[in-house]
C-alpha cells in the first residue's frame with residue numbers, strides 16, 4: 016500500500032477569504048475580478064522558499080503578473096557517478112519547502128524500503144523516479160523538475176553520472192543555461208567530471224557552478240575544497256568555460272544550499288541557491304539575425320497562406336525583408352498572425368504564423384532568414400559529433416540528419432579526430448564508438464540552410480537517425496559549411512538512359528547477390544551472366560573478390576572498411592548501369608544499411624536484391640577456399656559468420672535456398688525475374 | 697522577453713505543429729479535465745486560423761462524473777471539433793466497475809485496453825496527451841515525444857535522446873508516439889493560464905455543496921445511484937471541489953471554499969499536498985504509474 020494513504024487527509028484549507036470573491040462561472044473569471052488591488056505583500060508571495068506555505072489573502076492578478084515576469088533559468092546537475100547530484104536536487108527542493116506533505120510521506124516510506132541512508136531520508140529518491148533507478152540507487156535517465164523562488168523560476172534537469180547513459184546527460188545539457196558540476200570531495204576530479212565538463216562546453220553552456228560535495232565526509236576541510244577548486248579551474252580554462260564559481264556543500268546535510276552553513280566558516284561566498292538566483296539567464300539567440308524554420312504551411316482559405324514556426328533567432332516585424340533558404344528567394348513580411356491578433360513584432364522564442372507580400376514557394380524545412388544576414392546554404396558540413404548508440408558510427412554509412420525542420424540523408428566521413436576526454440588530446444579515429452566525441456565532415460544529399468552552432472543552437476544543432484532502427488544515434492554541432500561541393504558541378508550527359516537502352520535493346524538493371532562466404536554467390540552470378548549473354552543481353556560481372564584485388568586493394572575487413580568497399584562497388588554499379596549494362600554484383604555485403612545505400616544510389620535503375628540463403632554450417636562445410644577453417648582457428652579476423660555479423664535481407668526481391676536449388680535453377684529463376692525489367696525498366 | 701506563460705504556450709504550440717507535420721494520422725486524447733481543456737485551447741492557437749487537423753478521442757469508462765459528460769458534449773458541439781468516443785466493448789459486456797472489480801482492473805480494462813483498441817482501430821500513429829512532468833516522478837523522466845512499440849509499450853530504459861527543439865518522430869509501421877505538449881507546465885501554470893485565457897473548465901473543479909462519503913481517508917462524491925453504500929453509510933453534504941477529475945468512485949474531493957478560479961489559485965499556493973493525492977489508482981503501489989505506462993496507460 017502506498018505511503019500516501021496515511022497522509023491522504025487533505026489539510027483543511029485556511030478560510031481563504033470566503034465570500035470575498037464574487038462567484039464566477041467557468042470561462043468567465045476575468046470579467047468578474049474585483050478592481051485592481053495593491054501588489055501582493057512579500058509575506059504572501061507564494062512560491063518562495065519558506066513562503067510557500069500559509070498564504071493569507073492573495074491578489075491573483077498581481078500574483079500572476081509577478082510570476083509571469085520572473086526570469087527563468089534552466090540548469091543541469093552533472094558529474095561522476097554517485098557524486099550526489101540527485102541528492103542535491105532532492106535536498107534543494109526540500110530546503111525550498113517545495114516537497115509537499117504527501118510526497119514527503121512517500122519519501123519517508125521509500126527511504127526505509129530502498130534508501131541508501133539506512134532508513135534516514137534519501138533525497139535522491141525524490142528525483143530518481145524509475146523503478147530500476149530506485150532499485151540500483153543510480154540515475155539512468157534525466158529527470159526534469161520545476162520550482163520557483165521570489166526571484167525566478169527554474170527548470171532543472173538531473174542527469175545521470177554513469178558513462179553508459181551519457182546520451183541522457185547530453186539531452187539535459189542541450190537546453191541548459193548553466194551547469195552545476197558536482198565533485199565528491201573524497202575523490203576529486205574524475206574522468207566523468209572531465210567528460211561532462213567537455214560536453215557542457217561543447218553544447219555552449221558558459222556558466223558552471225562547481226559544487227564540491229560530501230564535505231561532511233572530509234571534516235569540512237578547507238584545503239580539500241581549495242585543491243579541487245584549483246584543479247577544476249585548470250580544466251575549465253582548457254575548455255574555455257569563462258565563468259566558474261565554486262561552492263563547498265553537503266547535499267546530504269544541506270550545507271550551503273539555501274543558507275550559509277556554520278560548518279564552513281572559512282567560506283564567505285553565497286550559498287548555491289543565491290548563485291542560481293543571480294546567475295544571468297542566457298540571452299539565447301535574441302541578438303542574432305532573424306531565423307524561423309518553417310514547421311507547417313497554414314492555408315485555411317485562399318486569402319491566407321501562412322508559414323508557421325517558432326522564431327529561433329532575432330526579431331521579425333511586418334515590412335522586414337526576408338530570404339527563404341535554401342532556395343534564396345526573397346520577399347517582405349506582410350503579417351505576423353496569431354490567434355490573439357496580429358503582432359507588431361515577434362522575438363526569439365515566439366511561435367507565429369508569417370505571411371509574405373509575394374507568392375513565393377515556401378515549404379516545411381525551409382528557413383525564413385533576415386535578407387541581410389541569411390543562413391548559409393551547403394551540402395557539406397564540418398561538425399562536432401557526439402555518438403550515442405551501441406552500434407559505432409561508420410564512415411561511409413548513411414544516416415538521416417535532422418536540422419531545424421528539415422531531414423536529409425547524410426554520409427559521415429572518417430573523423431578528422433576524436434577527443435580523448437581525459438587529456439583533451441586529438442586522437443586519430445576510424446569511427447566513433449558509444450559516447451565518443453569527434454570532428455567529422457558530413458556530405459548531404461541536398462543542400463540545407465544552417466548557421467554555426469556557436470551563433471545559433473537551433474539552426475546549428477542536428478541529430479543523426481539510424482535509417483533502419485529509427486534510433487537517434489548522434490548529436491552534432493555545426494562548425495561551418497564547406498564550400499567544396501559548390502565547385503564540383505555535375506556535368507550534364509547528352510547521351511541519356513533512353514539512348515543507351517535503344518542501342519542495347521534492353522533496359523539496364525543491377526542484380527545484387529548477397530550471402531555468406533561460400534554461399535554460392537559467384538557460381539550463381541556466373542551462371543546468370545552466361546544465360547543472359549547467350550540471349551544477347553549486355554552484362555558485366557563485379558565479383559567481391561576481384562574488386563578487392565583492385566579498386567579496394569587498400570581496404571581490410573573491419574566494419575568501417577566493409578562499408579567503404581560497398582560504397583565503391585555501389586558507385587561502380589551506378590556508372591555501369593548508366594552505360595546501359597545489366598550489372599551482376601556478388602558481394603557478401605553483410606550489412607542491411609549498405610545494401611540499402613546501394614539501392615538508393617542506383618535509384619533510377621531497377622535493383623534486384625538476391626539473397627543467396629545458405630545456412631552457416633552448410634557454407635562452412637563447403638568452405639571452397641578453406642577460409643572458415645582458418646577463421647575458426649583464429650588465423651583470420653573479422654570473418655563474416657564467425658566473428659563478424661551477417662544481417663540477412665528482410666525483403667529481398669529474390670531468395671534462393673541453395674540447399675534445395677542448384678545454381679543453374681537459381682539462374683533460370685533470375686532470368687525469368689529479369690524478363691519484364693529488361694523490357695520496360 | 698517572453699513572459700513565463702508565453703514561453704510555455706509557445707513551446708506547446710511548437711510541439712503540436714511539429715507532431716502534426718511529421719505524422720500521418722494524429723489524434724488528441726481528450727479526458728475532459730483541465731489539462732485537456734488547456735491542450736485543446738493551445739491546439740486551436742497552434743493551427744489558427746485553420747481548423748484542428750486532428751480529431752479528439754475520449755476513452756470512456758461510463759464512470760465519469762455526470763457534469764463531465766455534459767461538458768464533453770458541449771465541447772463536441774463546437775464546429776471545429778470532431779470527437780470520437782471509445783468504450784471497450786469487452787468492458788461494456790462484462791459490466792466492469794470499480795466497486796466489484798477493484799480500481800486496478802477497472803483502470804486496466806476500460807482505460808489502458810480501451811486506449812490501445814481505439815488507437816489500433818483507427819490506425820492513429822501519434823496521440824497527444826495532457827500529462828505534465830510535475831505530476832509524478834516517473835512522468836518527470838519521460839520525453840516530450842515518447843515512443844511506443846507496436847504493442848503500445850513504453851521502455852523507460854530505451855528512450856531516445858531529445859536534444860534542443862529537435863524531435864525524432866521516425867517510427868516503423870504499427871509503432872506510435874505519444875506527445876506531451878504540457879510536459880514543462882506545473883499545476884500552478886495550468887491554473888494561471890486558465891485564468892489568463894478564460895478557458896472553460898468542468899464546474900467540478902470549483903467548490904460547491906456536494907453529497908459525499910468518506911472512505912479510507914478519501915472523500916468520494918456519490919454522483920449517481922450506481923454507488924453501493926456500505927451498511928450505515930449516509931452521504932453528507934460538504935463543500936468540496938476536485939483537483940483532478942476521473943472516474944467518480946476513484947477521485948478524491950477536498951474540502952474547499954474556492955468557487956472561482958482565482959480562489960483555486962490562492963488555495964493551491966497555500967496547499968501542502970499534491971494533486972495526485974486525490975487519485976485512488978496512484979496509491980495502489982509505489983511505482984505503479986511507471987508500470988501502468990509500460991503497459992500502455994497514458
Ligand SMILES: Nc1nc2c(ncn2[C@@H]2O[C@H](COP(=O)(O)OP(=O)(O)OP(=O)(O)O)[C@@H](O)[C@H]2O)c(=O)[nH]1
Pocket residue numbers: 094095096097098099100101102103131132137139152153154155174175176177228229230231232264265266267268
Ligand atoms: N555523506 C554524504 N553522502 C552523500 C552526500 N551527497 C550524496 N551522498 C550519498 O551518495 C550516494 C549517491 O548519491 P546520488 O545523489 O544518488 O548520486 P548521483 O550523483 O545522483 O548518482 P548518479 O546519478 O547515479 O550518477 C547516496 O548514497 C547519497 O546519500 C553528501 O553530501 N554527504
Ligand SMILES: [Mg+2]
Pocket residue numbers: 100101102139153154173174175176
Ligand atoms: Mg543521480
